[in-house]
Amino acid sequence: MSSLAPSPQLSPEHCYPALLARDARFDGLWFVGVSSTGIYCRPVCRVKTPRRENCHFFANAAQAEAAGYRPCLRCRPETAPAQDLRWSVTDASRTLARQAAQLIEADPRQNVSALAERLGISSRHLQRIFEAEHGVSPLAFLHTRRLLLAKQLLMDSPLAMAEVAEAAGFGSLRRFNALFLQHYRLQPGSLRKAGEPPPSVTACGEPGLRLAYRPPLAVDALLAFLEARAVPGVEQVDRRQQLLSRSLRLQHQGRWAVGRLVVRFQPERSTVLLSPCSTLWVAAGSLIPLVRRWLDLDAAPEAIHQQLTSLPALEPGLRLPGCVDRFELAVRAVLGQQVTVAAARTLASRFVERFGELLPEGHRTPEVQRLFPQPETIAVLPVEAIAELGIIRTRAQALIALARQWPTLAYAHQRGTQEEALAEVQALPGIGPWTAQYMLMRGWSAPDLFPPGDVVLKQQLTEPGQPAPSPKALALHAQAFSPYRSYAVLQLWHHAARSTRSKT
The missing domain is CATH 3.30.310.20 (DNA-3-methyladenine glycosylase AlkA, N-terminal domain)
Structure with missing residues (x-):
């Protein structure tokens, strides 16, 4: 192994007891390299626990691989939850370094120069702040993510070898084979049983x-x-x-x-x-x-839970649902203005039925048949085509304006700061502060927003027999839940929905 030392905060005194307990709370937050085997594992690995003197702890998989360790074939580090890098920090350099790692996690096919340009800094500055925060260079972090993704696809997908290399972001099959052998001392094909085809995977609950x-x-x-x-x-x-x-x-x-x-x-x-x-x-x-x-x-549920303990009937492990299509979420947020969730769903169903394309034959089921309409489809519609679905004209106009502006919106591409995106979205017709914050809560998975003027939130945070708090007082109250105010919103909505169901 190389002489690269683990991060000082990852001391054996803190990590080894969690390893003995196979404590899932730490899964993905650090990895253990075992010097006697040259393998690194997740804290939850079910193999026999190694001796303490053989264990070296690393803050991320890239650090372990930079130290010469190979990923375990049993606990499979590539399937571990990633570190949640969304939370804001006061130091600008740390914020940029975390944003860079988050972007690599989201898309390991990009290159470091393009990443630095996207963040608005030089490649040299990115290198310096990234190494200070993560203990490895951005290129090493990127290579690790690509290799682990390729390993996962080799073991779980039906893709051919060349398709795995392309999907993981390698420029060529030859380059992929060379890097895989160099880092893992394995031929990629050895992860698939000799003479057997890749696993058959379908969209109906088969292994995937x-x-x-x-x-x-x-x-x-x-x-x-x-x-x-x-x-x-x-x-x-x-x-x-x-x-x-x-x-x-x-x-x-x-x-x-x-x-x-x-x-x-x-x-x-x-x-x-x-x-x-x-x-x-x-x-x-x-x-x-x-x-x-x-x-x-x-998400890190333990940290979130500790910050929200003052909430009524706290639901452990409640997550912040994101989305698979920001345009879809934005349209549905506009359709949901000043109507019930059920009414918004009805309007969205009509919208899809009229403007959504059918899935290709062979991929439809009775329940899932259509794709949500695309911005370019909505951008050219007359207002009447949307309004006749029972959607008021001002909202129909808002949807068309949103679709026309979509290609250049920072929100659509998760570019720039959260504050800039909120201001840009609110400048669009028909989108106010509540809708904009809801769009970022779910579209950007922003963990620390509290949509203003939300009736349910006000009701849930009003003490029995007391007048409803003013918007300013409500915002001050919500500060106690920072940096997880979005999770507090979900908890309060969930509690209100559960209370309503229990009364019916």
């Missing part, structure tokens, strides 16, 4: 990509939230089977992949099983981080 999360995860509460908002024809929620199914249009390496996706929760294993249809497998490199954000699989 396994994505881990840190427990607890309130599966039924998450599914209840999504079920109440599920648009017929686009998505289906089955709470009994703990399953989600929906249509998807996904851009990957400049091309569009269209198909149907099934996600099944496996709480006993703290994983979800991701089963794309055949047309989506080629976009697996973009699909995996998208699903992780959609279902908030990288």
Whole structure:
């Protein structure tokens, strides 16, 4: 092994007891390299616990690989939940370094120069701040993410070797083979059983990509939230089977992949099983981080719980649902203004039925048949075409304006700061502060927003027998939940919905 030292905060005194307990709270937050085997593992690995003197702890997989360790084939570090890098910090350099790591996690196919340009800094400055925060260079971090993604696709997907290399962001199969052998001392093909084809994976619950999360995860509460908002024809929620199914249009390496996706929760294993249809497998490199954000699989529930303990009837493990399509979310947010969730769902269903394309034959089911309409389709519509669906004209005009501005919106591409995106979205006709904050809460997975003027939040935070707090007082009250105010919003909405159901 190399002489690279683990981060000082990852001392054996703190990490080794968690390793002995196989404590899932630390899964993905650090990794252990075992000097006697040259392998690094997740804290939850079920192999015999190594001796303490043989254990070296690392803050991320890239550090472990830079020290010469190879990923375990049993606990599979590539399936671990990622560190949640969304939280704001006061130091600007740390913020940029965390943003850079988050962007690499979301898309390991980009290059370091383009990443620095996107962040508005030089490659040299990115190198310096990234190494200070993460202990490795951005290029090493990027290579690790690509190799781990390729390893996961080799073991779980039906993709051919060349397709795996392309999906993981390698320029050529030859380059992929060389790097895989150099880092892991394995030929890529050795991860597939000799003489056997890759696993057969379908979008109906068959074995697929396994994505881990840190427990607890309130599966039924998450599914209840999504079920109440599920648009017929686009998505289906089955709470009994703990399953989600929906249509998807996904851009990957400049091309569009269209198909149907099934996600099944496996709480006993703290994983979800991701089963794309055949047309989506080629976009697996973009699909995996998208699903992780959609279902908030990288959240740190213990830290969130500790910050929200003053809330009534706190639901452990409640997640912040994201989205798979920001335009879809934005449209649905506009349709939901000043109406009930059920009414908004009805309007969205009409919208999809009129303007959404059918999925290709062979990928439709009775429940999932259509794709959500695209911005370019809505941008050229006359107001009357939308208004005749029962959508008031001002909202129809807002949807058309949103669609026309979509290609240049920073919100659409998650560019710039949160404050800039909020201001830009609110400058659009028909979008106020509540809608803008809701769009960022779910579209950007922003963890620390508290939509102003929300009636349910005001009701839930009003003490019995006391007058409702003013908007200023409500905002001050919400500060106690920072940096997890968005999670407080979900908890309060969930508590209100549960109270309503218990009265009916």
